[in-house]
Amino acid sequence: MPAWLAALWLLIAAASAVAEDRLQVDVDQGAGRAYRVAVQHFERGPGVDPELEERFHQALISGLEYSGIAEAVSPRAFLGPLETRDYEDASFQCDDWRAIGADALLQGRIESADAGLRIRFRLFDSVRCLPLGKPHRYQSEAGPSDAGRIGYLARRLADEVVRRFTGQRGVSSTQIAFVSDRGGNKEVFIMGADGSAPTRVTGNGDINLFPSWSPDADSLAYTSYKSGRPDVWLLSRGARRNGPLLGSRDAKYRGVWAPRNGDLALVMSREGNTDIYLVGENGRGLRRVTRDRSIETSPTWSPDGLRLAYVSDRSGSPQLYVRDLASGKSRRLTFEGSYNASPAWSPTGEWIVYAARSGSNFDLYLIDPDSGYTRPLVSHPRQDEEPAWSPDGRKVAFVSSRRGRTDIYVVDVDGRNLRRLTADFGNSSNPAWASWLD
Amino acid sequence: MTGRLGMHVPLRADPAFRWLVAWSLGAHLGLGMVLTLSPSGRALIPAPxxxxxxxxxxxxxxxxxxxxxxxxxxxVVIPKRPKPAKPVSPRPEARKPPPxxxxxxxxxxxxxxxxxxxxxxxxxxxxxxxxxxxxxxxxxxxxxxxxxxxxxxxxxxxxxxxxxxxxxxxxxxxxxxxxxxxxxxxxxxxxxxxxxxxxxxxxxxxxxxxxxxxxxxxxxxxxxx
Known part of the structure; x- marks a missing residue:
């Protein structure tokens, strides 16, 4: 038999052997299911009320589900214990939890400590049967109301669970500032990112608009008509500071904090021309950014602080522009539609969300600031406008009038997980999402 | 000649029988060669x-x-990846590489x-x-x-x-x-x-x-x- 024929037969035989025991499988998209967490009721230390633990438990589950990334397994499915019996005993029957479809088991202990509360917890990966991160603890400051603080601790923990799954902390423990007329005047309020505990933070009896958080979530800039003309005011937590940013008599509004250097971009009308200016948070170093005869407004910073996106009507209709601050060059970003407004640059830098008029209504769109690629985010026959990003870039808060009055809603960046945040009274608008407090 | 089972076996020395066997063997061998070496013969190889x-x-x-x-x-034994074949240095005197x-x-x-x-x-x-x-x-x-x-x-x-x-x-x-x-x-x-x-x-x-x-x-x- 010729050598080439023998080689051919050997080749085919070898290939057959390979063919029968290897297979390539491409998995290109999951089913969209969230991480499933079995959440045990936490062990209670001496003096911890069962009702407090129950409140903590519910807030924890609510925080997980708010994320859209994790969800709690129904306790009716549990094969293992419903509660953490002895936190010090770290033994773990992973099969019991894997069998009910849980990705992880969360167990812990609540105890009193230094006049506050301490949460200790650990997370087990029940699929791979190993700890998911190290055991950790959170402690609240001493305060008159454990009930109020326990909700924050629970949401803080929910955000940490999200971080241990994805590497990016959840946002259920963050806050959103917004404007509401529920008390008669337009005042600035703060609420939890899930709409919990709305609290009024201005009370000057006049019109207050456009809140914007400092990068450390410690201060708010807002526009107040208290002095008879629009002016940018600063307000710090603990009311260490509450007053106008600049002393000039020009109309100033929409102050927006830069992500890094403490500057604010704001809109000022001077000599009949409305342009964008920069100023330090101490009110010094005012400098002009745009120099057009048209109206420039609604500035928003890129996450690196090197560019500003804003709205200008220099083309005859309001459109989005991006300006490089170093070179001073601007370029037009939107060309579709006759009215594009309210840009907000995502913390990850990938998108700018904005409101675009279609017919008589506004819908929300995402646009890639580099390529100009656009995709719809929220569409509804009623108005959807004034978008604001969550600090992780996974959610967008916005204003919608789909129920008649205006309310604050939040939606995931893929258009899913829509929920209304504000309650059933008054009109709410101008959401601004704070970064994490700690 | 009678076998153990009593069957009659044709005589091996019969020249006609020998010629028939030889012809049959030759025909089978020839057909086998043709089928194996001809291009159409490859179709008999199972399609891989x-x-x-x-x-x-x-x-x-x-x-x-x-x-x-x-x-x-x-x-678990995951088969090792085959090492790349060592390059065969051609002999100076060889005109064709080895198969x-x-x-x-x-x-x-x-x-x-x-x-x-x-x-x-x-x-x-x-x-x-x-x-x-x-x-x-x-x-x-x-x-x-x-x-x-x-x-x-x-x-x-x-x-x-x-x-x-x-x-x-x-x-x-x-x-x-x-x-x-x-x-x-x-x-x-x-x-x-x-x-x-x-x-x-x-x-x-x-x-x-x-x-x-x-x-x-x-x-x-x-x-x-």
Whole structure:
């Protein structure tokens, strides 16, 4: 038999052997299911009320589900214990939890400590049967109301669970500032990112608009008509500071904090021309950014602080522009539609969300600031406008009038997980999402 | 001549019988030669449908880093990658190179065909057309559905469609998971972990149609935007 024929037969035989025991499988998209967490009721230390633990438990589950990334397994499915019996005993029957479809088991202990509360917890990966991160603890400051603080601790923990799954902390423990007329005047309020505990933070009896958080979530800039003309005011937590940013008599509004250097971009009308200016948070170093005869407004910073996106009507209709601050060059970003407004640059830098008029209504769109690629985010026959990003870039808060009055809603960046945040009274608008407090 | 069983056996010395046997042998040998050597004779070789596809899919690129592997129940032996054949230095006096051995032929084909372009599920239509073993194709579809169903948290990474995690998964003839080795990380360890969990959750798998199997599983978040 010729050598080439023998080689051919050997080749085919070898290939057959390979063919029968290897297979390539491409998995290109999951089913969209969230991480499933079995959440045990936490062990209670001496003096911890069962009702407090129950409140903590519910807030924890609510925080997980708010994320859209994790969800709690129904306790009716549990094969293992419903509660953490002895936190010090770290033994773990992973099969019991894997069998009910849980990705992880969360167990812990609540105890009193230094006049506050301490949460200790650990997370087990029940699929791979190993700890998911190290055991950790959170402690609240001493305060008159454990009930109020326990909700924050629970949401803080929910955000940490999200971080241990994805590497990016959840946002259920963050806050959103917004404007509401529920008390008669337009005042600035703060609420939890899930709409919990709305609290009024201005009370000057006049019109207050456009809140914007400092990068450390410690201060708010807002526009107040208290002095008879629009002016940018600063307000710090603990009311260490509450007053106008600049002393000039020009109309100033929409102050927006830069992500890094403490500057604010704001809109000022001077000599009949409305342009964008920069100023330090101490009110010094005012400098002009745009120099057009048209109206420039609604500035928003890129996450690196090197560019500003804003709205200008220099083309005859309001459109989005991006300006490089170093070179001073601007370029037009939107060309579709006759009215594009309210840009907000995502913390990850990938998108700018904005409101675009279609017919008589506004819908929300995402646009890639580099390529100009656009995709719809929220569409509804009623108005959807004034978008604001969550600090992780996974959610967008916005204003919608789909129920008649205006309310604050939040939606995931893929258009899913829509929920209304504000309650059933008054009109709410101008959401601004704070970064994490700690 | 009478045999043990009483049958009459024709005499071997009969010249007509000898001529007949010789003619028959010659005819069979001649026909066999013609069928084997003629071009049409190759059609008698079983068509290597699945052979071709799986040969191509079994040619992944070299892992970007040393695989991390986990042993499940029993010791796992993942076949070592064949070492590249040593170059044969041609003899100065030889005009023709020596014929390639089968192993050298396989190595040559592997070198010439890019693994990524040749695998099933690839966009290369030439690589995909006509070479899919129906049983394995159906089995692959079942595995894809099973892994998708058990992949938690893929949404969390939907904004990063370029992520890719590659795993080598061994399953025995009953579909039991025997071993997992990560062949290539995505650069995002949380994404890699989510993919690995999907494999663990999906096990045990349906019994493979052709016995024990090594899977090259590639996880991508999929583009939401």
């Amino acid at each position: 449908h699945a052979v071709m596809v799986e040969l191509l899919t079994a040619l992944p690129g070299a892992p970007a880093h040393r695989p991390r592997r986990q042993v499940v129940d029993e010791p 390639l051995t089968a192993a050298q032929l396989i190595a040559k084909i592997r070198k010439e065909i890019p693994a990524e372009a040749a695998g099933p599920g690839t966009s290369n239509p030439a690589a995909r057309s006509g070479f899919v073993d129906p049983l394995l194709a159906a089995y692959r579809s079942r595995l894809q559905a099973r892994l998708r169903r058990n992949w938690s948290g893929a949404r969390a990474f939907a904004a990063q469609p370029s992520l890719l995690a590659r795993f080598e998964v061994e399953i025995n003839q009953a579909g039991k998971l025997v071993g997992i080795a990560q062949r290539e990380g995505s650069g995002n360890r949380y994404f890699d972990e989510s993919a690995e969990r999907a494999i663990w959750r999906a096990a045990p798998f349906p019994a493979p149609p052709r016995g024990a199997l090594t899977l090259d599983v590639n996880f991508r978040p999929g583009a939401v935007f």
